[in-house]
Amino acid sequence: MFLHKRLxxxxxxxxxxxxxxxxxxxGTSRSRDTLVVYTGQAxxxxxxxxxxxxxxxxxxxxxxxxxxxxxxxxxxxxxxxLGTEFGWNPDGTELSxxxxxxxxxxxxxxxxxxxxxxxxxxxxxxxxxxxxxxxGTTTAVDDTHVVVKFPEPSYMDGPQVLGQLWIMPEHxxxxxxxxxxxxxxxxxxxxxxxxxDFKAQSFTLKANPKYWGGEPAVKQVRYLSLSGNQAxxxxxxxxxxxxxxxPVPDIKDVEKNYPGYKVVTLPLNQVSLFTCSNAQLGxxxxxxxxxxxxxxxxxxxxxxxxSLAFQNTGSEMSPGFTLQPRDTALLSSKLTDRMAxxxxxxxxxxxxxxxxxxxxxxxxxxxxxxxPLALTVKVVAGWTDYITALETLSQQLxxxxxxxxxxxxSWNEWADARGRGQFELLIDSVEQGPAPDPYxxxxxxxxxxxxAPVGEAANPNFARFSSPVVDAxxxxxxxxxxxxxxRQQYYDTIQVELEKSMPYIPVLTGGIPNEYNDKAFTGWPTxxxxxxxxxxxxxxxxxxxxxxxxxAGS
Amino acid sequence: xGYHLRKVAxxxxxxxxxxxxxxxxxxxxxxxxxxxxxxxLQQRGGSVDxxxxxxxxxxxxxxxxxxxxxxxxxxxxxxxxxxxxxxxxAFPAKVSDVIGASLPWTVVLVGLxxxxxxxxxxxxxxxxGWKRGTWLDSLVPATTMLAAVPYFWLALILVALLSSGLGxxxxxxxxxxxxxxxxxxxxxxxxxxxxxxxxxTIVVSSVGGWLLGMRxxxxxxMSEDYVLxxxxxxxxxxxxxxRYAARNAVLPSVAGFAISLGFVVSGSIVTEQVFSxxxxxxxxxxxxxxxxxxxxxxxxxxITVAVLGANLVVDLLYGLIDARTRDRSTVS
Numbered sequence: 080m081f082l083h084k085r086l087x088x089x090x091x092x093x094x095x096x097x098x099x100x101x102x103x104x105x106g107t108s109r110s111r112d113t114l115v116v117y118t119g120q121a122x123x124x125x126x127x128x129x130x131x132x133x134x135x136x137x138x139x140x141x142x143x144x145x146x147x148x149x150x151x152x153x154x155x156x157x158x159x160x161l162g163t164e165f166g167w168n169p170d171g172t173e174l175s176x177x178x179x180x181x182x183x184x185x186x187x188x189x190x191x192x193x194x195x196x197x198x199x200x201x202x203x204x205x206x207x208x209x210x211x212x213x214x215g216t217t218t219a220v221d222d223t224h225v226v227v228k229f230p231e232p233s234y235m236d237g238p239q240v241l242g243q244l245w246i247m248p249e250h251x252x253x254x255x256x257x258x259x260x261x262x263x264x265x266x267x268x269x270x271x272x273x274x275x276d277f278k279a280q281s282f283t284l285k286a287n288p289k290y291w292g293g294e295p296a297v298k299q300v301r302y303l304s305l306s307g308n309q310a311x312x313x314x315x316x317x318x319x320x321x322x323x324x325x326p327v328p329d330i331k332d333v334e335k336n337y338p339g340y341k342v343v344t345l346p347l348n349q350v351s352l353f354t355c356s357n358a359q360l361g362x363x364x365x366x367x368x369x370x371x372x373x374x375x376x377x378x379x380x381x382x383x384x385x386s387l388a389f390q391n392t393g394s395e396m397s398p399g400f401t402l403q404p405r406d407t408a409l410l411s412s413k414l415t416d417r418m419a420x421x422x423x424x425x426x427x428x429x430x431x432x433x434x435x436x437x438x439x440x441x442x443x444x445x446x447x448x449x450x451p452l453a454l455t456v457k458v459v460a461g462w463t464d465y466i467t468a469l470e471t472l473s474q475q476l477x478x479x480x481x482x483x484x485x486x487x488x489s490w491n492e493w494a495d496a497r498g499r500g501q502f503e504l505l506i507d508s509v510e511q512g513p514a515p516d517p518y519x520x521x522x523x524x525x526x527x528x529x530x531a532p533v534g535e536a537a538n539p540n541f542a543r544f545s546s547p548v549v550d551a552x553x554x555x556x557x558x559x560x561x562x563x564x565x566r567q568q569y570y571d572t573i574q575v576e577l578e579k580s581m582p583y584i585p586v587l588t589g590g591i592p593n594e595y596n597d598k599a600f601t602g603w604p605t606x607x608x609x610x611x612x613x614x615x616x617x618x619x620x621x622x623x624x625x626x627x628x629x630x631a632g633s
Numbered sequence: 634x635g636y637h638l639r640k641v642a643x644x645x646x647x648x649x650x651x652x653x654x655x656x657x658x659x660x661x662x663x664x665x666x667x668x669x670x671x672x673x674l675q676q677r678g679g680s681v682d683x684x685x686x687x688x689x690x691x692x693x694x695x696x697x698x699x700x701x702x703x704x705x706x707x708x709x710x711x712x713x714x715x716x717x718x719x720x721x722x723a724f725p726a727k728v729s730d731v732i733g734a735s736l737p738w739t740v741v742l743v744g745l746x747x748x749x750x751x752x753x754x755x756x757x758x759x760x761x762g763w764k765r766g767t768w769l770d771s772l773v774p775a776t777t778m779l780a781a782v783p784y785f786w787l788a789l790i791l792v793a794l795l796s797s798g799l800g801x802x803x804x805x806x807x808x809x810x811x812x813x814x815x816x817x818x819x820x821x822x823x824x825x826x827x828x829x830x831x832x833x834t835i836v837v838s839s840v841g842g843w844l845l846g847m848r849x850x851x852x853x854x855m856s857e858d859y860v861l862x863x864x865x866x867x868x869x870x871x872x873x874x875x876r877y878a879a880r881n882a883v884l885p886s887v888a889g890f891a892i893s894l895g896f897v898v899s900g901s902i903v904t905e906q907v908f909s910x911x912x913x914x915x916x917x918x919x920x921x922x923x924x925x926x927x928x929x930x931x932x933x934x935x936i937t938v939a940v941l942g943a944n945l946v947v948d949l950l951y952g953l954i955d956a957r958t959r960d961r962s963t964v965s
Contacts, residue, residue: 119677122915123735125723133670133679133689134724207692212684213842243680259692261723278814279734279808279911305909313797317804452860486720495664498647510681529683536668616677 088108111599111630112298113283117311117323118616120304123279127387128266130245131208131258137302140619142268143245143286146176146195148623149238149514152214152345152604152612154405157238158623161246161269167560174215174240178223182291183338184248186267192219197249199227199240200260203266204475207259208234211239212515232558235522238514242619271295271626284625296629297600317339321596324614326464330390339598343613344392344590345603348508349400349520350468351583352456355500357543361533364503365452370435372482372581374428378479380471381421381587388468393587395421399574400509400525401517408519409567419585435479445480451481457496457505460487463504468586469471496539500533508542518556521573524583525549544575545583549573637949644945648937652667655933656708659926660701666693666721666924693721708930717934718927722919727932731916736856736935738807739912741901742828743897746835751890753836754843757887759879761844762851763870775843788834796831802830805909824912831908835901842932843886850882857881888947896941898936 111502120136130138139145145164165176182190191439199217203208213236215227218282227240248267255261266274275283284300303320305311312327314320315337327333333342354372355362361427367373376398385393394403395418401409410417437445437452445452456473458465459611469485476483483504488496496502523539527550528539537543552569559566577583593613604613604624611623667689675681711718717728749946757776761769779787808814854860855878863877881914902914909915913932920928 120917122909124912125726125731127724127726132724133674133692190713207688210680210685211682211690212687239682262725277812280808305805310909313804316797489663490672490922491662491664491669494668497672498664498668510675512682513680523681523683536665538668538671538683539675540688 107569111632112296112538112599113301114297114299114322114625114628115301115303115320116615116621117305117314117320118302118354119308119311119323119325120302122304124277124282124304125279126264126277126300127262128274129263130247131202131210132260132262133419137284138263138266138268138618139245139271140270140622141300141625142266142270143247144268144270144622145242145619146178147241147243147246147621148611150611150620150623151511151513151515152331152405152609152620154408154515157241159372161195162241165237165241166314167234167237167519171558171560172229174227174229174233174237176225176227176241178225179291180223182269183289184250184267184269185289186248186322188248188250190246190248190269191222191619192225193222193245194249195219195225197253198244198247199225201247201252201258202244205258206237211236211243213240213244215240234560235518235557237561238512238516241381243513247476249538265410271622272300275299292626295626297625300625314488315594317598320480321599322593322615324537324591324593324616326390326392326592327594329450330392335595337594339596341597341603342387342592342594343603344592345400345606345609345613346394346404346588347591347612347614348589349396349402350393350465350506350508350585350586350589352586353497353502353505353507353583354581355502355504355533355541355543356580357530357545358583359532360500360543360545362543363501363533364454365447365450366454366503368435369580370437370450372584374431374479374582375476375481375483375582376419377424377431378428378476378481379419380423380475381582382418383475384468384471384617385587388464389589392590392592394590396585396588397574398578398581398585399570400520400577400583400585401570401574402511402515402520405515406517409570411571411576414578416578423475423478425479432480441479443477444482447496451482452480454485454486454503455486457486457488457493457502459490459493462561469506494515498536498538500537500541504584505541509583510539514561516561517570518553518561520554521549522557525573525577526553541580544580546576546580552576599631600628601631602629640945640948644941648941651897651937652709652943653705654714655930655937656705658933659924659929662705662921662924664924666926669922669924670721672946683924693724710935717823717931720920720925720928720931722925722928728927731928732913732931735911735913735916738910739901739914740897742831742910743835743901744894744906744913745828746832747839747890747893747897749832750836750839751843751886753881753891754849755886757840758844759843759851759874759882762848762855762882763878765848765873773841773845776844778841779837780839780841784834784838784901785903785907787838788831788904791830791834791837794906803827805907806911807911827908831904831910834907835871835904843889846886847882850885851878854878854882858871867939888951891943891947891950892940895940896936898939 111402124136128138129135130143144160146160147157148160161182162176162178164172167174178192185189196217196219202213208485215229218226220226221247251267252258271287272284273287277287281301281303286295286298288294305314308325311325312324312614315323330342332389333340349438352505356367358367375400383393397403397410397415399411399414432445437447440446440451459470466485473483473485509520509524526540526546527545530543530545531537552572556566591614602608611620615621668687670689671686720726720728720731723731758770761772796802806827807819807824808827814820860873860878863873902918903910903911905914917932920932
């Protein structure tokens with residue numbers, strides 16, 4: 080300790096006051112109204128506050144706001160942001176939005192319908208920023224009303240337009256000839272925060288005193304860059320970050336190991352074995368046989384995988400790919416298993432394989448036409464939870480006579496194999512869209528429109544799944560407004576079809592753990608009050624959290 | 634003059650070969666920038682919408698690829714103009730800006746650490762060689778063992794001990810994030826403070842090599858006749874050690890040092906990774922992980938030029954110092 084004190088008083092360390100090491104020497108740089116977050120940024124930040132750039136570092140929700148906030152964590156109506164209400168015409172080709180009248184940009188200019196029109200037009204005519212395939216034409220009726228016309232019924236584009244297009248100030252952005260490559264060093268937005276200072280290792284957002292919803296109680300949000308997950312855990316241990324998303328060792332004892340911190344784990348990604356399922360599109364291997372996929376599905380002991388690989392943060396998953404428990408209301412009663420069984424059913428798996436023409440060989444592995452049931456599963460090297468899951472699974476599947484071999488690849492190689500369909504099995508997760516609705520998951524991962532033959536890049540229907548029944552149901556869903564009870568029959572059709580074909584073999588719904596400083600700040604989203612998805616990298620959800628947090632004791 | 638011309642011509646050919654390899658090797662990587670960008674964004678809750686992929690393809694201009702030969706010619710052309718292109722992983726920043734921002738950190742950290750390590754290794758090596766057979770000999774296995782321990786392990790142990798455990802040094806980073814980078818004394822102090830531990834790990838793990846080389850040269854120099862003569866003349870021990878033995882023994886190490894200075898630019902990827910240091914090594918890793926061809930090429934180019942440059946200087950200096958290396962007719 081003596082040397083510690085001496086170092087702190089040496090000239091070397093005049094400025095270490097801010098580090099935890101010497102905080103005893105009177106450092107005040109981290110006041111209680113500054114929230115420090117770690118979004119998983121590894122390496123330096125490259126200045127880019129253009130919310131439409133894939134390399135943007137912050138902006139959506141915090142600096143720039145959408146018209147409405149769609150909470151994908153919970154099935155609830157969209158929360159009004161810059162818009163106050165919206166409605167569709169009867170055939171779903173015209174969307175009318177009423178805007179807030181009391182909003183101004185952080186440079187003092189008033190926000191009007193012209194800004195909304197400018198933003199939507201900019202997106203529609205700039206392919207490089209049109210991440211949602213937006214094809215509408217926008218008219219500003221008056222200062223607070225806009226109408227968006229679509230060429231076809233587009234109920235399902237609603238959440239994209241209303242919740243994923245960040246409204247930009249026309250008076251500034253009309254001067255930018257190429258909005259896609261603008262790095263926007265001085266962002267002017269309507270949001271609860273403004274850019275504070277920017278440095279390559281860290282930047283801050285400061286509260287917008289003129290925010291229409293009232294100035295946030297958190298006066299400053301500091302974003303840190305660290306070298307990766309381990310550095311994140313270390314920083315959490317040292318108490319130098321207040322919020323991070325991702326697993327930490329020994330997650331069930333977070334409150335004990337990191338005093339003052341709490342953890343909330345929410346299901347989001349449906350972890351599955353992706354199979355190259357479609358022989359017609361060029362897939363090769365035993366997994367193109369639905370019976371093999373079904374057998375793997377039944378041969379899995381999900382309870383064991385959950386405890387060995389995921390620290391029990393996973394939860395049950397439905398073979399119909401509705402996100403549970405969020406989509407409970409949509410869960411089809413026509414499914415054989417409403418939830419994938421948590422324990423292995425060896426007899427069922429054996430029966431499936433036998434009736435598909437497989438016979439058990441002397442080594443205990445099933446075979447057909449002299450070819451043993453041996454498959455490789457590709458996984459990214461370093462994704463330790465998935466690797467453990469696969470090691471466990473390969474032991475379990477030996478019991479039902481299927482041999483799987485995990486193969487670890489670099490990220491680049493894995494992503495390439497996944498896109499081109501050059502795999503038998505791989506482990507990854509099926510993800511969610513812009514609104515709490517499985518429609519988006521279905522249209523992304525299960526539609527013929529989003530796949531491609533093996534050898535060409537598909538995105539994101541990597542399984543090469545193609546079913547006229549699912550495609551027809553998706554087309555009907557696209558024509559029906561969300562909330563209409565007529566949608567359920569199509570959801571039923573899709574779920575039954577997915578359970579039958581199983582192009583993605585359900586494993587578990589992966590929980591996303593979030594560790595947050597509950598002692599210094601109050602108002603975090605909890606399982607009982609899920610006002611936003613509580614992941615620090617989830618935009619615009621994080622801005623909802625920042626705006627709601629309050630320094631403890633104030 | 635012929636000697637120097639020959640050398641320069643050789644280095645130009647080597648440069649061309651290196652530049653061509655820089656172009657080819659990144660393109661042998663599997664995957665393409667857009668898919669990797671999509672995969673990364675998905676990890677962080679980004680959109681998996683197929684429309685997003687199309688938008689990124691348009692943005693990064695990777696949709697329709699030109700032929701290999703066309704790309705190669707365009708690459709050589711822009712290199713000659715000094716244009717390294719635009720980085721995909723830090724889009725839309727220019728590669729030269731990305732490198733310019735990270736290179737000084739690496740050069741100062743690794744450069745100083747190499748210098749300290751060299752000076753320390755040579756000094757200790759001379760002493761150990763001079764006093765061979767005493768307890769000082771145990772320095773050789775001790776430092777060699779530290780050099781043999783995997784570097785990342787040593788670094789992690791030191792972090793666990795000195796940063797996490799005792800709290801003497803910051804865990805990571807190149808400077809205290811609340812300060813503005815610049816020439817202010819606070820910032821320089823902070824950068825120095827953050828650099829001590831990474832530098833220490835580099836010195837500790839590399840000093841053994843210098844020490845061993847110097848000590849062995851010292852031992853053989855001490856058996857030379859001129860050392861015996863110097864002793865016979867009754868010169869003091871320290872004078873014989875420094876002016877006669879060490880001065881000759883250090884020559885091979887100087888050559889090695891010049892070459893290792895060339896490698897300073899390539900940094901120490903592992904060091905920068907362990908300490909989240911904002912240098913060129915972490916940028917190279919970022920480039921490789923994102924299939925950022927332009928950034929990879931840029932960094933490889935800088936490394937190549939630095940290493941070739943250092944070698945050229947050593948070669949030319951050697952020609953100056955030692956006439957034997959200049960003359961092709963001498964057979965030794």
